[in-house]
Amino acid sequence: MTSIPAPLKWAQRKDLVYLNFQVQDVVNPEVVVEKDKIIYRAETKDKQKYESILNLYGEIKPEESKWINRDRGAEFVLIKTESGPYWKRLLKEDTKYHWLKVDFNRWKDEDESDDEAGGGGTNFEDMMRQMGGLGGGMGGMGMPGMGGMGMPGMGGMGMPGMGGMGMPGMGGNFDDLEDDEKDSDDENIPDLEDGDDAKKNGDDNKNSNKE
Structure with missing residues (x-):
């Protein structure tokens, strides 16, 4: 069966780009992330094949970007190399494709503050904690939900509620x-x-x- 481009929705912030390949019931998706290119290949349980090659408008940091495959599609959070003005479009080529649409549920205008997010009030930091890295869908920047070396919720090395070496609250001096x-x-x-x-x-x- 011939491969076709996967339906794709996207949104962005000053420092990241969000992608959602809307393909359900995918078996073993293949992902390649480069600084200026995304390749997504997938096959569904009914043998439909998809292939999308995206030449990005700007550059990203592959080692800091993350993705996760869900039942209803694959989601990506791509970290821009430079935080600043919005990209004019997702792709380098100025062409309209029927399979590419803006995700208005996650979109936020460039001049909107975080308090004025409206429908685009997605917390991408929380989303990234649930995601893996680029090493086959897991790994990458650190263990999902642990936010790198600091282990959120544990306050670094000190373990909140237990203080430092003295462990206040445990009656120890x-x-x-x-x-x-x-x-x-x-x-x-x-x-x-x-x-x-x-x-x-x-x-x-x-x-x-x-x-």
């Missing part, structure tokens, strides 16, 4: 603990010499009794 250890070490310990003298005296008493 290492300074007090150290003092307690010193106090216990300073408790009276029998002098070895005294012990020997006591043994000697005991032996003398035994000898006197025998006499």
Whole structure:
């Protein structure tokens, strides 16, 4: 069966581009992401084949971009190389295609603030946390939902609610603990010499009794 372009919707922000290849029930999609090109190949359970080759209007960062394959299509969040003015269009060529449309549910005009998002109020940061990287749909920038090295929700190395090394809230104070250890070490310990003298005296008493 001949491959056809996959239906595609897109939106953008100053720093990223969102793509949604709307192909359902895909088996083993193939994805290639380059700094100025996206290649998407897929085959559905009913053997329909799709192939889309997108020559992008601008450049992106492949190593920071992410994608995920869902039941209702494949979603991409592509990080632009330079954050700034909106791209004039998605593709380098100024041509209209019937399979390419703007995703108005996720679109936000360039002059809109985040508070004026309206229908385009998609939180792409949350979306990226759910996505994998470009290594076969998983991996890439770090484990999804963990936001890189910091592990969101864990406050970095400190583990919120447990403080730093002292672990406040757990009733622990290492300074007090150290003092307690010193106090216990300073408790009276029998002098070895005294012990020997006591043994000697005991032996003398035994000898006197025998006499």
